[in-house]
Amino acid sequence: MMLLFIMGSTLILGIGSEAKQDAWLAIIIGTFLAVPIMTLCARLLTLFPDKNLYEIITAIFGNFLGRIIALIYIWYAFHLGAMVLRNFQEFIKIVTFPETPQFVPIMMMGILCIWAVKEGIEVMGRFSQLVTIILILIISVVVLLGMKVANFNNLRPVLYNGFGPVMDSAFSIFSFPFAETVLFLAIFDYKKERNNSYKMYYYSLAIGSFFTLLISVRNIIILGPDFIDQVNFPSYAAVSLINIGDFLQRIEITVSVVFLFAGFVKISVCLLAVSKGIDFLFRIGNYRQIVAPVGLLMMVTSCFIYQSFMEMKEFAFTIYKYYTFPFQVILPVIIWITAEIKAKQKKKQCA
Numbered sequence: 001m002m003l004l005f006i007m008g009s010t011l012i013l014g015i016g017s018e019a020k021q022d023a024w025l026a027i028i029i030g031t032f033l034a035v036p037i038m039t040l041c042a043r044l045l046t047l048f049p050d051k052n053l054y055e056i057i058t059a060i061f062g063n064f065l066g067r068i069i070a071l072i073y074i075w076y077a078f079h080l081g082a083m084v085l086r087n088f089q090e091f092i093k094i095v096t097f098p099e100t101p102q103f104v105p106i107m108m109m110g111i112l113c114i115w116a117v118k119e120g121i122e123v124m125g126r127f128s129q130l131v132t133i134i135l136i137l138i139i140s141v142v143v144l145l146g147m148k149v150a151n152f153n154n155l156r157p158v159l160y161n162g163f164g165p166v167m168d169s170a171f172s173i174f175s176f177p178f179a180e181t182v183l184f185l186a187i188f189d190y191k192k193e194r195n196n197s198y199k200m201y202y203y204s205l206a207i208g209s210f211f212t213l214l215i216s217v218r219n220i221i222i223l224g225p226d227f228i229d230q231v232n233f234p235s236y237a238a239v240s241l242i243n244i245g246d247f248l249q250r251i252e253i254t255v256s257v258v259f260l261f262a263g264f265v266k267i268s269v270c271l272l273a274v275s276k277g278i279d280f281l282f283r284i285g286n287y288r289q290i291v292a293p294v295g296l297l298m299m300v301t302s303c304f305i306y307q308s309f310m311e312m313k314e315f316a317f318t319i320y321k322y323y324t325f326p327f328q329v330i331l332p333v334i335i336w337i338t339a340e341i342k343a344k345q346k347k348k349q350c351a
Contacts, residue, residue: 001121001128001265002181002200006208007135008266009087010177012259013316014234016216019169020225021155023216026166030173031209037179037329038201040336044185045197047339053185053273054280060338067281069331074277076327077183078298081270083316085109085302088263090309094232095256106299113268114295117275118288121187124268131261138254139211143218145242145251150221175321177212178205179328186273232309271295 016023048056053073058066085106092105116124159166181201188197215235219228222238231237233255240252272287274294279287306312 001125001269002184002204003132003208004128004135004262004265005181005184005269006177006204007211007258007262008177009084009259009263010212011215011235011262012091012233012255013087013313014216014219014228015173015176015212016169017229017234017317018172019166020161021157021220022159022161022166023169023220023225024155024213025158026169027173027209027213027216029166029170030178031205033170033174034178034181034205034209035202037332038181038205039198040332041182041185042197042201044332044336044339045188047343050189052187052189052276052280053182054277055189056185056339057335058280060335060342069335070277070281072331073183073186073327074274074281076324077186077270077273077277078294078301079305080180080183081267081274081298082302082305083312084263084267084270085299086305086312088259088267089302090312091233091236091256091259094309095236102303103299106302109264109267110295110299112264113271114292116264116268117272117291117295120288121272124265124272128265131265135258135261136211138258139215142239142242142251142254143214145244146218146222146238148244149241150218151224152221154221154224155217172317172321175324175328176316178209179324181205182328182332183269183273186276187269232313267298271298274298 016026019026044053044056048059051059054066054070057069057073060066061069088109089102089106093100093102097105116127181204219234219238222241223231223234227237228234236252236255239255240250242251271291271294275287275291278290278294279285284290306315
């Protein structure tokens with residue numbers, strides 16, 4: 001699930017365009033920047049068995065302040081889910097069905113996500129397990145086929161524009177998609193898996209960053225760094241240029257399949273995090289009772305969240321990294337430091 005969450009809308013929108021041909025270097029730096037945050041999240045899961053993010057916050061900060069922080073994370077999960085839904089809608093509209101009403105693709109994807117979340121995290125996990133194998137196979141085959149039209153000179157010169165754009169791009173890649181995995185704290189509350197929390201985060205980061213790097217390099221060597229900035233969906237444009245004789249053409253549908261499945265999982269995780277948070281705040285007792293209304297509200301929000309595709313892209317690549325910094329870095333660090341202090345105090349009292 002975390003691997004598909006990381007891949008999500010990243011594969012269709014593309015990342016690292018600010019770094020031009022050095023996007024591969026920005027992805028590597030962004031991956032290393034994400035390691036401390038993922039280690040922090042895994043540590044919190046180890047410190048608080050059987051507790052999700054909302055319960056951890058309340059246990060650390062008390063009922064009043066804990067609920068305020070929980071409400072902040074509920075908003076972040078809700079907003080992120082609405083943004084990914086809008087990414088899906090814009091992709092369908094621009095690439096396939098320009099005349100289709102905006103709400104139709106959003107509604108179809110939203111209903112599927114509501115069904116998945118109602119079925120529970122176990123069903124979502126088993127679906128992800130199956131789909132991950134298929135997606136990795138598709139990505140690998142398409143990358144190999146793309147070598148026929150590849151031009152490795154597009155990767156040169158290295159650091160032509162200096163190190164500044166690379167670091168700026170690395171920060172963007174850190175926030176989108178790697179640091180977004182803090183939301184898994186809100187849904188991961190199963191004691192039997194707590195010992196594997198470090199492996200879960202590290203393996204997902206390693207595999208996710210590898211395939212993100214692979215796809216980014218493929219797009220650069222096929223399209224070139226300058227042309228990538230001129231297309232809305234770099235992966236779709238790059239794969240559309242791949243033709244093997246007269247029998248293997250129009251394989252860009254594979255990009256749509258990858259985005260469909262990975263985006264479905266990412267939206268479902270966001271919806272589950274919101275539903276669990278509202279269930280915790282209002283003590284409903286069963287998060288499944290509110291999944292449908294929350295999902296419908298997320299669909300409606302996604303329709304009005306941006307005025308156009310360009311506004312969506314501007315927010316994703318320019319504003320988003322600053323907007324999410326408190327959710328992804330500042331608050332998790334404060335929560336972790338406080339949790340460590342509380343844990344040491346508890347040990348002293350027991351001793």
